[in-house]
Amino acid sequence: MKKPLLSLAVAAALLAAMPAHAISFNGVMGGDSEFRDFSTDGLLSFDIDFSSLAPMTLNYTIDAADLIGGSLSFNALLANFLGNAGFEGLSFSLSTGTFGNLGTVTPQFGAVSAINFNGSNASVNFSQPEFLDVAIGNSLNDGGVNWSINGLNAGDSLSITVAAVPEPETYALLLSGLGMVGWLSRRRRPQAVAA
Amino acid sequence: MSDQSNGHPDLSRRSMLLGGSAAAITAAFTGPITAMANTIDQGYNASCSPADASALVTSPYGPTAPVNDMVTGLPLIELPAGFSYKSYGWRGDIMSDGLPTPGNHDGMGVVVSRRVGRSNEIILVRNHEQSTSTNAANIIGGSRSNVAKYDTGLTGSDYQIGGNTNLVFRDGNWAESYATFGGIYRPCAGGASSWGSWLSNEEIGSNAISSEGKKHGYIFEIPADTSLNAANVNPIRDMGRMAHEASALDPDTGYWYLTEDAGNANTLYRFLPNNINGGLGSLHEGGRLQGLAVRGRPGADLRFPTLCQEFQCDWVEIADPDADRASMSTSVGTVTGSGPFRGAYANGGAIFGANEGCWVANGVVFFTDKATSSATSSLPARAGVIWALDLSTLVLKAIFVSRDRVVGNSPDNICVSPRGGLLFNEDGGNSSPTSQPIPSQDLKVLTPAGNSYIFARNNYNFTRAQLDAVGKTGATTGNQRNTEWAGSVFSPDGRVLFVNIYTGVTLAITGPWTKGSL
Numbered sequence: 001m002k003k004p005l006l007s008l009a010v011a012a013a014l015l016a017a018m019p020a021h022a023i024s025f026n027g028v029m030g031g032d033s034e035f036r037d038f039s040t041d042g043l044l045s046f047d048i049d050f051s052s053l054a055p056m057t058l059n060y061t062i063d064a065a066d067l068i069g070g071s072l073s074f075n076a077l078l079a080n081f082l083g084n085a086g087f088e089g090l091s092f093s094l095s096t097g098t099f100g101n102l103g104t105v106t107p108q109f110g111a112v113s114a115i116n117f118n119g120s121n122a123s124v125n126f127s128q129p130e131f132l133d134v135a136i137g138n139s140l141n142d143g144g145v146n147w148s149i150n151g152l153n154a155g156d157s158l159s160i161t162v163a164a165v166p167e168p169e170t171y172a173l174l175l176s177g178l179g180m181v182g183w184l185s186r187r188r189r190p191q192a193v194a195a
Numbered sequence: 196m197s198d199q200s201n202g203h204p205d206l207s208r209r210s211m212l213l214g215g216s217a218a219a220i221t222a223a224f225t226g227p228i229t230a231m232a233n234t235i236d237q238g239y240n241a242s243c244s245p246a247d248a249s250a251l252v253t254s255p256y257g258p259t260a261p262v263n264d265m266v267t268g269l270p271l272i273e274l275p276a277g278f279s280y281k282s283y284g285w286r287g288d289i290m291s292d293g294l295p296t297p298g299n300h301d302g303m304g305v306v307v308s309r310r311v312g313r314s315n316e317i318i319l320v321r322n323h324e325q326s327t328s329t330n331a332a333n334i335i336g337g338s339r340s341n342v343a344k345y346d347t348g349l350t351g352s353d354y355q356i357g358g359n360t361n362l363v364f365r366d367g368n369w370a371e372s373y374a375t376f377g378g379i380y381r382p383c384a385g386g387a388s389s390w391g392s393w394l395s396n397e398e399i400g401s402n403a404i405s406s407e408g409k410k411h412g413y414i415f416e417i418p419a420d421t422s423l424n425a426a427n428v429n430p431i432r433d434m435g436r437m438a439h440e441a442s443a444l445d446p447d448t449g450y451w452y453l454t455e456d457a458g459n460a461n462t463l464y465r466f467l468p469n470n471i472n473g474g475l476g477s478l479h480e481g482g483r484l485q486g487l488a489v490r491g492r493p494g495a496d497l498r499f500p501t502l503c504q505e506f507q508c509d510w511v512e513i514a515d516p517d518a519d520r521a522s523m524s525t526s527v528g529t530v531t532g533s534g535p536f537r538g539a540y541a542n543g544g545a546i547f548g549a550n551e552g553c554w555v556a557n558g559v560v561f562f563t564d565k566a567t568s569s570a571t572s573s574l575p576a577r578a579g580v581i582w583a584l585d586l587s588t589l590v591l592k593a594i595f596v597s598r599d600r601v602v603g604n605s606p607d608n609i610c611v612s613p614r615g616g617l618l619f620n621e622d623g624g625n626s627s628p629t630s631q632p633i634p635s636q637d638l639k640v641l642t643p644a645g646n647s648y649i650f651a652r653n654n655y656n657f658t659r660a661q662l663d664a665v666g667k668t669g670a671t672t673g674n675q676r677n678t679e680w681a682g683s684v685f686s687p688d689g690r691v692l693f694v695n696i697y698t699g700v701t702l703a704i705t706g707p708w709t710k711g712s713l
Contacts, residue, residue, distance in 0.1 A: 038313065047313060077313055081690070083709035086277065108367025109265065109279050109705055128279065131705045132367045132690060133315070140314055140366055 023072070024061045029159065031056030033081075038139075042066045044149065045139065047077040048162060050087075055163035064154035071100050073146040075137030078162065086110065086129020089165035090136075094120040096159075097152040103145030108132040122147075129167055243645040245503040248598040254640070254648040255711040261654050264702075267665040271700065273635075273652035278706030283369035284321070284362055286699025287669010291371035295669065296360065297323040297335050300695035302396075302441070302608060303682030304387030306419040317364040317686055318419045319693060320375065320393035321701065322382040324681075327353035335359070335377030343426040344378035345415060348407030355380045355405075359395050359417050359426075364686075364693070364703060375418075376426040380411045383456065384441035384552055384608050387684075390473045393417045394431075396439035400457055400533050402519045412436040412533070418475055433481045434466050435516035437533035441553035441608070442466075443560065445586065449473060452560045452584075453484075454550035459498070460523075460530040462544045463487040463553075463562060463584065465510055485510040486539020487584070487591070493543030494526040498564070500580060500593035502645050508545070508589045513538035548580075552609035552619065560584040561594075561617060565605040574598055577605040577623050581641060595641050600629045603647055604636065608681050613689035616713035617641040618650065620694070622679035635676040638683065638694065640712060650713065653678060655698055671698045685713075 022041040031054045038045040039060065048056050066072050080087050087110065092099070099117040110130030116123050124134075137146035152158065256275035264271050264282045271282060284290075286298035301324035308317045323335060327350070335358030336342025346355050358377035363370040376395060383398040395415045404410055413430030434442070438461075440454040449471030455461035468482040489495035490507045497506065518534025525532075527546055536544065548566030555561075564580040581595035581603075597603030604623030611617050618640055625633035638651040655675040662670045675698040682695040692704040692713075 081688075084707045086707065109281070129277070131277075131279075131707065135366075141312065142366075 022063050023066045024063070026059040026061060026157075029057040029059060030054065030161075042069060042073055043146070044072055044074045044158070044160065045076065047079065047139070049079045049081050050164045051081040053082070053164060053166060055161050057159050057161040060158045060160075062152050062154060062156045062158055067152060067154060071148040071150045072097070072152055072158075073137070074149055074160075075103075075135075075139040075144070075146045076162070077133055077135055077139040078164070079133045080131050080164070082164070082166065085166040086131045087126060087134065087164050088129055088167050089123060089125040090134060091124075091161075091163045091165060092122040093161045094149065094158065096120070096156050097149045100148035100150040101145075103137045103147045104135075106135040106140075106142075106144055108134070110134070125165075243503045243592065243594050243643070245501075246645070247501055248596050249502055249602050250646045251599075251602045252642060252646045252648050254650065256650060256707075257710075259649060259652050267667065269657060269661065269665060270654050271696065272654050272702065274704065274706070275650070275711075277710075278651075278704055280702045280704040281369060282700050282702055284360070284372050284701040285667050285670050287667065290360065290373050292339070292373040294336065294339070294374050296372065296699070297325055297356075297358065297374075298671070298699040299324040299357075300697055300699055300701060301383055301681045302385035303693060303695055303701070304385065304393050304684050305686060305693070306387050306393050307391050308687045311365075314366050315688075316366075316370075317691075319362045319364065319684070320385075320387075320395075320417050320419070321360050321362060321682060321695065322385050322395060323358055323360065324381045324383055324398070324697075325356045325358070326381050328356045329353060336374040337377060339374065341421075341425070342374045343376055343421070343428050345376075345413075345428050345430070346378040346405050346407055346409040346411070348405035348409060350403050350405040350411070354378075355411065357381045357397070359393070361417075361419065361421065362701065364691070367691075369703065373421075375421045376415060378428075379413075379415060383439065384454070384681075386442035386444065386451070386553070388416075388444055388473065389446050390475060390477075391419045392475055393419075394434075394442045394451075394478075396442055396453075398438045398440060398456055400438045400520050400531065410436060412438065414439060414442060414478075416475070416478060424475060427476060427479065429479060431478045432517050433484060434478065435464065435484050435513070435533070435535040436518075437461075437520070437535050440551050441562070443553040443555045443562075445555045445558075445560070447558065448586075451478075452553055452555060452562070454553045454562055455533060455536065456549050456551060456565075457533060457536065458530075458549050458566060459527050459546060460525070460532045460536050461547055461550055462536060462539050463547070463550065463560070463582075464513075464535060464539070484513045484516040484535055484538075486513055486535065486542070486544035487511075488539070488543040489545050489591075492545075494540060495545040496527050497545050497591075498527070498548045498566070500596060502593055502596040504593045506545075506591045508584065508591050510589075511539055511542035511544055513542075551607045551622075554609050554611050554617075555586075556611040556615070558586045560586060561609055561611065563606040563609055563619060565607055565622065575600050575626075575628060579603045579606040579623070581606055581609070581617070581619065594645055595647065596645075597647075600624070600633055601631050603639065604633065606639075607679060608683055610683045610685060612685045612692075612708070612713045613687060614708065614713065616711070618683050618692075618713060619647075620680035620683050622681070622697075625677050633677070636679055638680050642712065648711075650711070651680075651704070652676075653680065653696060655696055655700075670700070 259273035
């Protein structure tokens with residue numbers, strides 16, 4: 001009985017003596033909302049304050065120490081600073097790996113109607129739009145259950161894109177605005193002169 | 196005796212005054228909130244139309260309809276589409292300290308907003324505008340030695356049972372509440388400091404002395420966390436003894452602006468602290484109290500302005516802010532004036548009807564006069580006026596003048612949102628004359644043109660059985676739709692409006708704020 005215990009103790013000592021290796025944050029690609037990274041060994045974790053509808057893509061490098069349990073845990077706190085629109089839903093997509101178990105989704109004022117995932121994509125829909133924050137997993141350390149991401153390997157570059165889905169009327173305004181821009185653009189285009 | 200300068204001290208003090216919770220707020224919430232904070236003041240002082248009176252206009256948020264409370268399921272209020280709310284701290288609810296929540300929910304302010312780990316935590320202090328009781332057990336915190344109390348003695352045959360409770364709102368949910376101060380008389384509007392405390396203002400004009408040798412009509416300071424610093428039981432005497440209403444801090448200068456609810460015997464006051472760097476207890480170091488006067492018109496009667504009417508003002512000294520109240524002859528008749536008003540009037544102080552709410556935003560003092568609308572007796576006496584005093588010029592302007600309770604019904608507490616919208620809490624009646632029936636008291640918004648629109652309506656009308664069914668056994672029953680709103684204040688990030696229905700419940704409201712001007 002002593003040998004396995006000794007082996008475990010040696011392994012633990014070696015792990016403790018090893019230089020710290022963990023998920024590393026490599027910056028943001030796309031999106032203009034504020035974010036804060038809280039990732040630690042084995043946990044992908046961040047907050048985003050959505051002040052616009054532009055999706056946010058956060059880039060990380062995965063280390064072996066992150067995958068000791070086989071998968072990477074994930075949580076996030078996603079805040080609504082849009083001002084005039086509630087979150088009708090949220091979408092998540094991974095550049096590599098797949099979503100395993102989806103844990104909890106806790107909107108502060110809204111209500112969840114559906115949580116779906118399919119491979120590298122996941123989505124959350126709200127039956128009542130959320131105007132404050134949404135806790136994904138245990139980001140607030142309040143007993144929530146973290147999500148998990150499978151199929152990752154040490155050294156992988158992982159990008160996760162998070163998008164806030166606004167209420168339909170906001171989309172309509174956005175589309176009508178784009179339509180107006182297109183119409184103005186056509187009006188301003190110089191007319192071809194007939195030869 | 197008049198002070199024609201605005202008396203602004205070195206503006207670098209602003210950074211010191213903002214050194215407490217405000218700095219923490221800035222550090223914790225950058226980007227989106229900073230952008231909103233930069234839009235404070237929509238220019239009410241510049242775009243008011245010179246009409247005779249204000250009008251009710253269509254709300255940009257859309258019409259209101261009853262909305263169920265997310266906590267109890269009861270339709271406590273009407274709101275525009277997209278808004279929702281959570282109730283908390285009902286009268287009679289057992290608080291986190293085991294004491295029952297007092298009633299008469301009045302002024303309220305955010306005194307701390309911070310991140311604790313990744314959590315977003317807001318601490319509010321709430322006034323309970325309770326008056327007196329013959330039963331000492333009704334003194335707020337009376338049974339607890341850790342709750343500071345000013346006066347537990349008898350005045351005549353009564354104890355003073357007004358006081359304060361603190362509330363914590365964490366991550367979009369109400370988390371806890373507890374008693375923080377007692378033994379005072381009717382704390383009404385009050386006001387938040389920038390260093391994590393609240394000024395609880397007694398609304399009483401009296402020369403009576405209790406069995407403990409205490410007078411009333413003072414201002415007290417309540418810290419955000421009374422487990423670290425108990426409330427100071429000593430009043431801030433230099434801020435005056437009178438029927439206080441609101442106190443509003445100008446963070447640019449460290450000066451406070453005070454209102455008094457004394458019919459035809461009050462003015463706007465300014466308090467210049469000896470220690471303008473702020474901090475808990477700094478106001479107890481004393482200061483000068485001054486009153487507002489119209490230049491060249493001593494004792495000016497400002498009860499009946501027209502919309503956009505302007506007055507060039509000065510500040511006049513008040514010799515003894517703790518002087519007794521007494522009968523006095525003024526330009527509007529014989530009144531009983533508080534010591535501060537008598538001192539101001541003696542040096543030319545102006546006269547208002549009955550001032551209530553007060554808020555400073557971007558160098559402008561906004562305050563309400565609930566009592567007046569017109570000298571014509573056929574018009575309602577409590578329709579109300581909202582004033583704006585530009586601190587850089589000392590020009591006072593009537594930016595809202597209601598001649599009809601449908602337009603404005605005795606505007607009481609006010610607040611300015613982080614985006615610059617001014618919200619006023621109605622505390623009026625429904626008796627004629629009005630242009631339409633008045634089914635409820637409203638939260639109304641002032642537009643830059645000097646008009647108003649409805650944001651929310653009081654819909655509190657429940658039976659004992661309805662309230663008992665949701666565990667609110669101590670809540671008031673019956674039709675309370677015409678009970679006042681009070682204590683409105685936005686979270687510093689502008690996403691949540693906290694407000695009281697005076698009947699005895701506190702609400703946190705959120706929704707698509709930028710669809711309108713709040």
